[in-house]
Amino acid sequence: MTVVVTIQHPAHVHFFRNAIAELESRGHEVHVFARQKDIAIDLLEAYDIDYTVLAGRIESMRDLPVVQGKYELNLLRKAARLDPDLMMAIGEPGVAHVGTVLSCPSLLFADTETSKLQKRISVPFADRICTPDCYTLDHGHKQVRYPGYHELAYLHPDRFTSDPDVLTRIGATPEDSLVILRMVSWGAVHDIGDSGFGDIRSVIDRLEAKGARVLITAEDDLPPELDGYRIDAGPEQIHHLMAYADLFIGESATMATESAVLGTPAVFVSSSTRGYTDELESRYELVYNFSGENRQRRALETAEAILDRDRSVYESRRETMLEEKIDTTWFQLQQIEALCRA
Numbered sequence: 001m002t003v004v005v006t007i008q009h010p011a012h013v014h015f016f017r018n019a020i021a022e023l024e025s026r027g028h029e030v031h032v033f034a035r036q037k038d039i040a041i042d043l044l045e046a047y048d049i050d051y052t053v054l055a056g057r058i059e060s061m062r063d064l065p066v067v068q069g070k071y072e073l074n075l076l077r078k079a080a081r082l083d084p085d086l087m088m089a090i091g092e093p094g095v096a097h098v099g100t101v102l103s104c105p106s107l108l109f110a111d112t113e114t115s116k117l118q119k120r121i122s123v124p125f126a127d128r129i130c131t132p133d134c135y136t137l138d139h140g141h142k143q144v145r146y147p148g149y150h151e152l153a154y155l156h157p158d159r160f161t162s163d164p165d166v167l168t169r170i171g172a173t174p175e176d177s178l179v180i181l182r183m184v185s186w187g188a189v190h191d192i193g194d195s196g197f198g199d200i201r202s203v204i205d206r207l208e209a210k211g212a213r214v215l216i217t218a219e220d221d222l223p224p225e226l227d228g229y230r231i232d233a234g235p236e237q238i239h240h241l242m243a244y245a246d247l248f249i250g251e252s253a254t255m256a257t258e259s260a261v262l263g264t265p266a267v268f269v270s271s272s273t274r275g276y277t278d279e280l281e282s283r284y285e286l287v288y289n290f291s292g293e294n295r296q297r298r299a300l301e302t303a304e305a306i307l308d309r310d311r312s313v314y315e316s317r318r319e320t321m322l323e324e325k326i327d328t329t330w331f332q333l334q335q336i337e338a339l340c341r342a
Helices: 010-025 038-046 064-082 093-102 116-125 165-169 200-209 224-229 235-244 253-261 275-282 295-307 312-324 328-341
Strands: 002-007 029-035 052-055 086-090 106-109 128-132 143-146 178-183 213-218 247-250 266-269 287-290
Touching: 002 010, 002 064, 002 093, 010 029, 010 038, 010 086, 010 328, 029 038, 029 064, 038 235, 052 064, 064 093, 086 093, 086 328, 093 106, 093 116, 106 116, 106 328, 128 328, 143 328, 165 235, 178 200, 178 235, 178 253, 200 213, 200 224, 200 295, 213 224, 235 253, 247 253, 247 295, 253 266, 253 275, 253 287, 253 312, 266 295, 275 287, 287 295
Parallel strands: 002 029, 002 086, 029 052, 086 106, 106 128, 128 143, 178 213, 178 247, 247 266, 266 287
Antiparallel strands: none
């Protein structure tokens, strides 16, 4: 069969890469289309995934209609030539729209309740929407819920083994107390109106006072005085580093969840919430969410307390979570086969 996959974000590369490899190993044809987004392209290259860029970046909301229109037109042209059996993406309206025009089944995955505009223009046209069972929205008869998270498509222990050499690459040892600090640009459509930290310098100072080495990963350029904190490792190495960190604290729900499923406690700081980060707190105590007033102060108090705890507490909680959740790549393949047979 012929399958089209679209990539809008670096996390989408991770989410689909094992399914792509599995489909190709079974003799199927997979075509990957992407937007021009630096880290996403870097990851496609790092994992040796063939791809075609269909449109440039969306720099602002004013760019969105023009860039999306160009993207969907190019996707339609490419897909019409390929005559695919299935098109799939994470929440991407282009796949649902083009699939409808070509009478090709479209399979969407979604886990972020806040991306309302995207859902409004994609869900009505999609054939199937797959969501974690902790996802709080109801999309009706098209929706299939599964016991898992997007991040378990690539960080489930059947799919991922951490590499201790990543510590050597950044000049660290297993005895070091490492904290990964994530700052986002708030430029994505689902981030509109959201915010996270108020004063990043005070965050670093508080964590360093606990004896931690702070490693920053950021979507935008850092101020010159913080540039020395930036992680000096390729984007494909970040999950290995997360596995050996003592704490994640940041504005990215995806990275908070990635850390949690690896057994590293995560503090998520954002004015918005997610069903999956809420469940990882209420059910497994692997993520701590701070979205209201004084969120930075309360998040730092929790981060300091975590750094005083034994890491084995979180390893045990991770094992409980893994017993109750599935390998999401396996679920993807199951859904692909079901839709292609329909």
